[in-house]
Amino acid sequence: MQNSTTIGFIGAGNMAYALISGLINNGLNAQNIKLSDTDAALLSLRANEFNLEVFTDNTALASQCDIIVFAVKPQILSVVCKELQAHIDHKPLMISIAAGVRATDINRWLGGDSAIVRSMPNTPALLGKGATGMMANDAVNDEQKALAEQILGAVSQCLWVEDEKMIDAVTALSGSGPAYFFLMIESMAKAGVALGLDEKTAEQLSIQTALGASMMASNGEDSAHELRAKVTSPNGTTQAAIESFQDQNFEMIVSHAMRAAFDRARKMGTELGDDD
Numbered sequence: 001m002q003n004s005t006t007i008g009f010i011g012a013g014n015m016a017y018a019l020i021s022g023l024i025n026n027g028l029n030a031q032n033i034k035l036s037d038t039d040a041a042l043l044s045l046r047a048n049e050f051n052l053e054v055f056t057d058n059t060a061l062a063s064q065c066d067i068i069v070f071a072v073k074p075q076i077l078s079v080v081c082k083e084l085q086a087h088i089d090h091k092p093l094m095i096s097i098a099a100g101v102r103a104t105d106i107n108r109w110l111g112g113d114s115a116i117v118r119s120m121p122n123t124p125a126l127l128g129k130g131a132t133g134m135m136a137n138d139a140v141n142d143e144q145k146a147l148a149e150q151i152l153g154a155v156s157q158c159l160w161v162e163d164e165k166m167i168d169a170v171t172a173l174s175g176s177g178p179a180y181f182f183l184m185i186e187s188m189a190k191a192g193v194a195l196g197l198d199e200k201t202a203e204q205l206s207i208q209t210a211l212g213a214s215m216m217a218s219n220g221e222d223s224a225h226e227l228r229a230k231v232t233s234p235n236g237t238t239q240a241a242i243e244s245f246q247d248q249n250f251e252m253i254v255s256h257a258m259r260a261a262f263d264r265a266r267k268m269g270t271e272l273g274d275d276d
């Protein structure tokens with residue numbers, strides 16, 4: 001990122017905090033970051049921690065930035081975009097992290113001529129371990145795509161999709177996905193207790209197993225399928241458990257759950273875009 005590129009965050013909450021921390025940890029100068037929010041006390045906290053310029057007026061921030069990151073709740077994004085319309089003649093790149101809000105709606109609210117990257121990060125981004133799906137509208141050039149990737153890349157692994165509709169699939173997979181793993185951790189711990197372990201032991205074994213398995217899957221040497229085959233000895237304990245999962249149609253259960261999330265994401269996109 002060039003030293004002169006200025007990034008403005010609108011919304012100083014959890015995600016903005018994670019992204020700003022990530023960018024500064026990656027060596028970006030705090031002078032290149034500006035932050036606005038309606039909460040003056042929160043701004044003052046952030047200004048003290050990061051030594052950056054803060055605003056209670058989003059339009060003042062927007063007029064000074066090359067990139068604007070929308071880090072407000074989805075329900076208020078339309079109001080925030082509409083107030084910027086008269087302050088973006090310099091054509092900043094707009095990056096939205098707001099769940100569910102479509103780039104076409106953001107563009108319409110901004111006046112119809114903006115370069116927009118819509119992204120769907122997930123909760124582990126708060127620890128710098130997120131997974132983010134991203135799409136760019138036709139007005140975004142390659143240099144801007146690289147900049148957006150550097151910003152979201154400060155807290156997550158970034159993957160691009162071509163078609164905005166695929167952001168709903170990203171939402172169903174990685175957006176809501178952390179909760180699926182939490183459910184698995186919770187269920188395994190409960191089952192461990194039913195088998196006689198004390199609660200604390202069962203919970204710790206469950207969490208550490210999820211962490212270890214995830215690290216093995218992410219080191220890239222073997223696929224998840226190959227790893228599973230390697231740890232499933234014929235006639236062994238793992239095979240007994242996997243067969244039980246398959247008898248209950250585990251893959252179909254996961255597939256139905258993700259379809260439900262996908263359908264809900266599509267519906268939310270329509271609802272959030274219906275501002276008239």
Ligand SMILES: NC(=O)c1ccc[n+]([C@@H]2O[C@H](COP(=O)([O-])OP(=O)(O)OC[C@H]3O[C@@H](n4cnc5c(N)ncnc54)[C@H](OP(=O)(O)O)[C@@H]3O)[C@@H](O)[C@H]2O)c1
Pocket residue numbers: 010011012013014015016036037038039042058070071072073074076080097098099120121122123124126
């Ligand atoms: N947290 C996650 O893990 C996660 C994951 C994926 C995507 N996201 C998306 O990231 C976005 C931000 O989430 P978050 O968890 O960071 O939310 P958050 O902690 O609630 O932060 C949003 C901030 O925006 C402020 N705000 C409200 N109205 C504003 C306005 N008109 N102008 C400027 N700032 C305003 C809020 O102030 P008040 O509190 O006073 O209203 C709050 O400080 C959301 O759209 C969410 O969908 C979050």
